[in-house]
Amino acid sequence: MAIPGFLLVLLFLSCSLPALSLYEDQVGLMDWHQKYxxxxxQAVFQTQKAGRKRVVVSTEENVIASLDLRRGEIFWRHVLGATDAIDEIDIALGKYVITLSSEGSTLRAWNLPDGQMVWESFLSGSRPSKSLLFIPTNLKVDKDNVIFVYGNGCLHAVSSIDGEVLWKEFIAKGVEVQELIHQLGSHIIYAxxxxxxxxxxxxxxxxxxxxxLKHESAAxxxxxxxxxSSVSSDSFVVSDATHSVLVLVSVKDGGISFQQTRILDLVPDSPGTAVVLPTKLTGIFALKINDLVTFVKVIDEGKLEVVEKIDNGAAVSGAVSFSEGQEAFAFVQNGESKIHLTVKxxxxxxxxxxxxxxxxxxxxxxxxKVFINNYLRTDRTYGFRALIVMEDHxxxxxxxxxxxxxxxxxLASVIDVTTSELPIEKHGVSVAKVEQNLFEWLKGHMLKLKGTLLLANLDELAEIQRIRLQSSEKSKMTxxxxxxxxxxxxxxRAGKLFALHTGDGRVVWSLLLDSFRKTGQCNSPVGLKLYQWQIPHHHALDENPSxxxxxxCGxxxxxxxxxxxxxxxxxxxxSSVGAAHSIVQVIPLPFTDSTEQRLHLLIDADQHAHLIPRTHEALSIVQREFGNIYWYSVEADNGIIRGHVLKDNCDLEVSDGxxxxxxxxxxxxxxxxSEKIIATMTKKSNEVVHTQAKAMSEHDVIYKYVSKNLLFVANVAPKAIDEIGxxxxxxxxxxxxxxxxxTGRILHRVTHHGSQGPVHAVFSENWVVYHYFNLKAHRYEMSVIEIYDQSRADNKDVWKLVLGKHNLTSPISSYSRPEVVTKSQTYFFTHSVKTIAVTxxxxxxxxxxxxIGTISDQVLTLDKRFLDPRRTVNPTQAxxxxxxxPLTDSLPIMPQSYVTHTLKVEGLKGIVTSPAKLESTTLIxxxxxxxxxxxMAPSKTYDSLTEDxxxxxxLLTIVALLVAIVATWFLSERKELQDKWR
Amino acid sequence: MRTTRSHSFVLCLALLFFRSASAFQSDELLAEDEEFGLEGGRSPPNLDLTLSSSRSVPFSQPTRRRSSDPDSDSKIQFPLEHAFGESDFFPAGTFTARLKTWSHGGQTLTKLRFSREALTETEKEKFKMLLEGDDFYKIRVPSNVLSPPGRDYIISSVKARCLPQDRLDEHFVIHMEGVNILAVNYGSPGPCPYPRQLKLPAKWSFNSYTVLKNSEQAPRTPAFAEEILGGESGEGEAVMPPERSFWAKYWMYLIPLGLVVMNAVTQAMNMPEEQATGQPGSHTQQTTVAAVPRGQSAAVRRR
Structure with a gap:
């Protein structure tokens, strides 16, 4: 009796920690990784005297990257944290990339060829202010090139060799420095x-x-x-408070003088506010009024002269100097299906x-945006290339x-993701294709066989890997x-929709949504969320999903x-609708119409509910289910959660059914x-639960409480919303x-003393797992709550089931008093977490x-069985x-269980899972x-053979066996015959 | 290891209080009022000094406390109001409770009692309408019992058809945090099966059950070091599996070993001149013995 038990334990132990890791040659087979x-x-070119032409860019995602100017690939890249926004970048000494970040308080130098950080300086100041980075080209202080940084109300001079702060000058309170200027040959910095x-x-x-040395001011x-905007080293252009007058300021030895020019005199009949564009050109500045850009030249004695007007929403680049003291700049005009680049x-x-x-x-x-760079053509003339940033980023x-x-x-700023099925494969594949495929197939398999039998040489191994990676199967459009x-x-974030193929990650189509572009009525549209609108199956198969x-708008x-x-x-x-009302909340209803369009309720700021799609059929469905539509709203700032139902039709001026x-x-x-809401979490609405019953040891059964209307709320003390510590x-x-x-019933409520956020939670089936910080233990913790239904607990009697005296088929009503029990357990967890999802x-x-999306931007898997409230230190045999x-005080982190293996998903924001048709497999x-x-297959691929x-x-084994059978049969026949003849 | 969870239930003193519906306030409450007297009372935050039995809002005040006692008690009342479908809220009853002030400054409610007022004729009519329309019967309580209504009222609703049994059965679970009410789980004490049947109560009076709930403490993260130290003496028996005899542990290896040895011996006796036949037997013995610690260590490591 002990042997089977022992074997069972062995069996259990051997499969208790499923190996999710993969072999080296499996990388890239079913995963892909794209870097953005x-x-x-801002972009800075480094092309002179460099073997590899490159451009260094800083981005809105707080990335600093060096790109190959020939192919656009990333040489190196660093993602600074979300709280460390890059203000400015520049290049010093021709070999360091200097970044100023965190509102002028962090200055870093990166080695240009490989992106290693060379030094880092923290610049403290007295007050928050604008931040400026200024690297004069020909200014040396004690043989050291100096970087000037204005930030936090201070002007700092920093050595470019080691980042040491040479001096620091507090700028008088109230003064906001806008420009730093250095005149060639002098040792004076003008601010x-x-x-x-x-x-x-x-x-x-x-x-x-x-x-x-001098402090001059004039009112x-x-x-x-x-x-x-500087026009020359001693004259500047700025608009006045009403945006109707341009002021030309000239700073001479004799003091500051102002000269005013009305914008209307320069650009007649121009409605809208004028903005002076920073071009840093000598003697010319650009004025942008709506889509019209006017270039204005400053001639002697402060006279202004319009040199050119260009329309069609032009973008203007900064100035670039080429040859001796020559300056060029570029602007781009948007045409119908073309853009026009002009370099002047x-x-x-x-x-x-x-x-x-x-x-x-x-x-x-x-x-x-446009940035330009010059290069020497083969015929010794100057050519220009432009780096262009488009509306879709x-x-x-x-x-x-x-x-x-x-x-x-x-694609670096994804807001929301959803999945869609591909079209069904059309029948009728040509014979030639099949034959070719068959040949290829056989060849591939022969190669693979060689690989398995360790007969393949290096070239063949490379070929096998290539075949595996480029299998045409996985990138088909069906x-x-x-x-x-x-x-x-x-x-x-740009309001563009991409469709990516899961096989190889290529962009199948992309669409810049017109309704999400800047227009008169909608001046700052933001995309918020994606919902499944139509998932055709059954009777509506010929419709496309949408x-x-x-x-x-705002x-x-x-x-x-x-x-x-x-x-x-x-x-x-x-179709696209600019809704005439605000949308605070969208409630996808569990109903679809005859074309499988899902019904949605849009809740506006005045607590009206609007039904889409606006069809009679949808309306009749809603009328039928009128009393069974409930939703809730969370007022996180206010600390109130409310439940709502539909009442009656609106009585607006325009009648709207x-x-x-x-x-x-x-x-x-x-x-x-005492409490502030910091996190709420619900189940995924499309989650499938296979069975409500959970079989336990000792032939017992408990029932999961699988109501879809559960909300997890995490509150902390109002003081504890700040950082840990x-x-x-x-x-x-x-x-x-x-x-x-x-019903708004609180089914479970528990207090963790000495703990605080941030809370990350995931809710699935009948359990919720949440991650928070325990201040007493100085460690992160994860807790699990499982909720079980007691009202069905007495359905254990077989006779009751046979005689139909059970309540398993009766409809569940939320208005019945819930008889639930909860079980929970808490464990330590080493990592801090960015996001949690579940397969x-x-x-x-x-x-x-x-x-688990870890702080190091990787995705870690953790078996749910580690978060099981029934774990005990010494589990019984059963x-x-x-x-x-067996219970341990902390959750294990196994290096093999990173699904991202060696890769990093920089700036990880979210993880989306989607089921494949194969039950064992989930897409991440x-x-x-x-x-x-x-x-990935959480319990291994038990329902299919692996790809390799x-x-x-x-086949070979079967053939060999057959041959062996025939041969032995033949041999035995012969032996028998010989025996008989003896 | 988390056997002492029940202590938190002591705090959530669930006082089931059943009263037949009547229009008057309980005598018993008034008697208690007199018992404590009005000595040295702290002025309540809300200075409306109307006393409990009046039907007008506000109802509540902590009326008295014993100043000498650090953990002092005072009586407090707060109203229950109800609404029929879309109607306004009307007073429907009074909760009475003991406000306990702890030495560390916290305040909790204990000994919750509830008295409901009888339904008037118009209210009965309205309730019937609700039953016929399968509409909601709503109740509300203030979110702060010391200064009603607090930030907002706590509203809870139930389909009216869930309530009528023999009488109108209702069940309150009031979730408290100090003197604040977070939520009220309101509904019928039993199930309310979905196709809700229209059923009129035999008697138009309420059967009320009330439960007061405070937050539960989360079970502490298992601290293993302590557990092992403490557990060694008391739970040593349970932790260590009972030592079995050598035979009981290794019989499955010993029997084949014996067979092999016996086999070897018989073979050796049959062919005493061939010494080599003993060799395979001893070889097997070695491997079998070696397998035992390996298997064990593997099991230990996995654990």
């Missing part, structure tokens, strides 16, 4: 800025020791607005250095009228049996909503002095709730794994057989600045 940098803010609203200040500072009664000489306006028209994909939108290099390379850097091939529909994109909640429906096969916008009044049903008010454990606590969102499979049979792991997509996709299963070897 985000929308470029100009404003003091208050109407004082113009010019400071002269000794570059050697930071001594303030301008009209006041200033916007930025100071800074002094000689009459002719162009370059004028090119470049074909541009409409889906990239308009040009946002993509980055292009244009040279000789062509796009040399482009990067889809919009559905497969296993459901591995899908489309990932990705919404980016997604609903939700957006809003940041505030009461701004008008924008809705757009996009076909996921073709990538075309089917699709608009409903709502009424409150319940409310939960958390005491504001500011509070003592006594002042801090974490209270978590499980709330039924139909999901098609039928919910496969055991679950948690996917419990061990059931798969309960992690996004941040990078994108990573893989598929050698069919040829199987």
């Amino acid at each position: 940098i985000g929308k470029v803010k 100009v800025g404003f003091d208050g609203l109407s004082q113009f200040v010019a400071l002269q500072i000794n570059a050697k020791n930071g001594e303030l 301008f009664p009209g006041g200033f607005a916007g930025k100071i 000489h800074g002094l000689d306006w009459s002719n162009n250095l370059l004028k090119e028209s470049i074909e541009m994909d409409r889906q990239r939108g308009v040009v946002h 993509s980055l292009l290099l244009v040279q000789q009228g062509e796009i040399v390379w482009s990067r889809e850097d919009g 559905r497969d049996h296993n459901g591995f091939r899908k489309l990932l529909i990705v919404l980016t 997604v609903l994109v939700l957006g809003r 940041r505030s909640l009461d701004a008008n909503g924008v809705l757009s429906v996009v076909d996921t096969y073709t990538g075309k916008e089917i 699709y608009c409903f009044n709502t009424r409150g049903l319940w409310s939960i008010v958390f005491p504001s002095e 500011l509070l003592t454990p006594e002042e801090s606590w974490l209270v978590v709730y499980l709330i039924d969102t139909v 999901s499979t098609a039928k919910g049979i496969t055991s679950k794994q948690l996917l 419990e061990k057989e059931e798969g309960i792991i 997509f992690a996004y941040g600045v990078d994108l990573f996709f893989t598929r 299963f050698s069919y040829a070897l199987l």
